[in-house]
Amino acid sequence: MSKAEIISWYRIYEMFKFQSFHMYGIIGSAVVLGAVSMFFFRKKVIKTFEGHDIHVKPKKKGMYRNLLGGILFGLGWALAGACPGPMFVLVGKGVVSILVVIFGATLGAFLYGLSKNKIPH
Amino acid sequence: MEFITQPWAWYVAGPVIAFIMFLLFYFGERFGMSSNLETFCSIGGAGKFVDYFKIDWKQNSWNLIFVAGAITGGFIASKWLSTSDAVLLNPQTVKDLAEIGIENAGATYLPDAIFSIETMLSLKGFFVLLIAGVMVGFGARWAGGCTSGHAIVGLSNLELPSLISVIGFFIGGLVMTWLILPLIF
Numbered sequence: 001m002s003k004a005e006i007i008s009w010y011r012i013y014e015m016f017k018f019q020s021f022h023m024y025g026i027i028g029s030a031v032v033l034g035a036v037s038m039f040f041f042r043k044k045v046i047k048t049f050e051g052h053d054i055h056v057k058p059k060k061k062g063m064y065r066n067l068l069g070g071i072l073f074g075l076g077w078a079l080a081g082a083c084p085g086p087m088f089v090l091v092g093k094g095v096v097s098i099l100v101v102i103f104g105a106t107l108g109a110f111l112y113g114l115s116k117n118k119i120p121h
Numbered sequence: 122m123e124f125i126t127q128p129w130a131w132y133v134a135g136p137v138i139a140f141i142m143f144l145l146f147y148f149g150e151r152f153g154m155s156s157n158l159e160t161f162c163s164i165g166g167a168g169k170f171v172d173y174f175k176i177d178w179k180q181n182s183w184n185l186i187f188v189a190g191a192i193t194g195g196f197i198a199s200k201w202l203s204t205s206d207a208v209l210l211n212p213q214t215v216k217d218l219a220e221i222g223i224e225n226a227g228a229t230y231l232p233d234a235i236f237s238i239e240t241m242l243s244l245k246g247f248f249v250l251l252i253a254g255v256m257v258g259f260g261a262r263w264a265g266g267c268t269s270g271h272a273i274v275g276l277s278n279l280e281l282p283s284l285i286s287v288i289g290f291f292i293g294g295l296v297m298t299w300l301i302l303p304l305i306f
Contacts, residue, residue, distance in 0.1 A: 005128055007195070008208045008230040013218070016291075016298035019211040022131050027272055029135025030142070034277030037143045048149040057151065059275050059282040060265045066282045069264030070271075070289020076256030077290060078297035079249065079305075081231070083268040084154035084261060088188050092195025095231060097241040097250055104254020106165075109158035111255065112262040113173040119263070 007089045009081025016078050064120035076108075126204045142273060150183050153270040155261035157184050206230060222306035234306055249305065264289065 005011050006026065015023040040046040041054040048054055059066075077083050080101050082090060087105065090098040129137075142152040159174065160181045167174035199206075210227040218226040223234050233240065240246035261267040264286045266275060272290065275283020 005208050005230070006134065009232055009235065010208050010210055010214065010218075010227055010230075012294075013298060013302075014210055014214045016294045017214060017217065019214045019217075025131030026135040026138065027268075029132060030138040030273050031276045033136055033139035034142055034273055035279065037139070037146070038278045041146065046147070048147055050149065052149060054146050054149075056146065056274065056278050058278075059271065059280050059286075061282050063285065066264050066285040067289045069260050069262070070286035071260070071293040071296075072256050072289075073260030073264055073267060073286075074290040074293020074295075075297045075301070076253045076258075076260055076293075077268070078294040078302070080253035080257055081235070082257075084158065084257065085191060085267075085269055088154075088191035089195035089198075090231075092192040092197075093199040093230070094196070095236060096238060097236045097246075100241060100247060100250040101254035101257070104251040105155075105258030105261075106158050106161045106254075107251075108255035108258025108260070109155075109262045110162045110167050110171075110174075110258075112259045113159070113162060113167065113171045116171075116173055121263075 007082060007086040007093070012078060012081040060121075062121040068120070076105075125202055128209075138273065139277075142277075145187075152274050153184065153266060154187075155258070155267035155270060156181065157188050158258050159262060160185060221303045260293070 006023070011020070011023055014020040037046065038056060041056065044053055046054065073083075080087075082098065082101065084105060087098055087102050091102070145152045159176075160178045163174045163176050163178040168176070206229045208227045208230060215226045218224075218232075223232045226232065235246070235249060241250060257267070264271065266283070266286065268290070271283040271286040276287065
């Protein structure tokens with residue numbers, strides 16, 4: 001991730017400004033290739049190294065959770081310029097301030113757990 | 122060696138990500154980052170407050186190793202595999218950023234206006250970082266996934282919930298980038 005500059009705040013900004021193809025190309029090509037492997041998983045052509053079928057756990061359904069949760073995530077993503085994976089890569093890069101973001105994200109997950117039963121899904 | 126130290130083009134990075142996802146599933150694991158945040162909560166003892174976090178976090182240890190790997194990878198890549206810290210941006214992006222008060226865009230990976238130590242130690246800077254984190258963490262768990270789980274695995278698996286979430290990511294991201302960021306700086 002570091003190598004492809006996905007961890008750069010600027011790359012995320014550029015993406016949301018539609019001024020670069022970089023991030024779309026990365027996510028797009030990963031999804032296309034991912035879809036091909038998912039197809040082989042479903043057809044059971046490819047199994048795990050132990051020979052088990054590969055089941056990709058389906059995502060939880062729900063208009064509110066996916067849309068509202070998604071919007072909130074998007075707001076944070078564009079502000080922090082990092083999603084949960086790149087945050088850790090930035091730690092390795094020695095960016096001290098990202099620790100505040102990671103602490104916030106952990107706090108956010110905790111707050112979600114607290115309020116889970118009170119918000120729409 | 123030149124190939125390694127140059128920034129990777131999208132058509133290298135995308136397939137590498139897809140391959141990592143393939144390997145994780147092949148070894149019977151999952152590909153997802155934001156669930157680690159819940160694991161952190163569980164390790165930190167959040168189960169005492171909320172039943173939701175009463176899970177056996179050791180089951181998620183593989184994903185924690187993935188986190189450790191991401192940190193190590195970041196260290197190795199920046200220490201030994203990079204020749205420059207500059208990000209080649211679209212000149213228009215650099216101009217737009219200068220207009221909202223972020224100078225020298227692309228000189229390093231991250232803008233000092235958000236990530237420098239001085240900014241972090243200021244009240245506003247600290248809260249910007251913290252609130253960004255809270256939104257990412259809360260949003261990702263509410264939606265049940267982040268960029269890895271929804272945009273990459275979910276879309277690959279042709280799942281409607283993931284498409285809705287990714288549309289949500291973009292609504293949020295566009296509102297932040299176009300409307301809110303210019304107000305912050």
